[in-house]
Amino acid sequence: MLVVNICVAYRNPGPEDSEWPRYTKESPVYYIYDAVKVGVGKGPRAEACEFWNGLMPEIKAFVGEFLMKYNFLRNSLTGTINTV
DSSP: OHHHHHHHHHSOSSOTTOOOOOOOSSSOEEEEESSSOEEEEESTTHHHHHHHHHHHHHHHHHHHHHHHHHHHHHHHHHOOOOOO
16 A cells, blocks of 8 residues: 555656656557566567557458448348448
């Protein structure tokens, strides 16, 4: 609880001489404060996120194309027009 109180009071989770970095999309740095390491880390799971950020547009395009074909076939068979 002491650490939480200090963090709230001084807006800094670390020691007095450390700086708490601002986390942004362009600069995903954060402060590490645990029993093993104290310091700054970069983008938690950055490599995994980079993989998925690259793959998601392809997945969305595939799913969108699949849904268009599915609706076309369903509409052809039923004689109705439905949109997604």
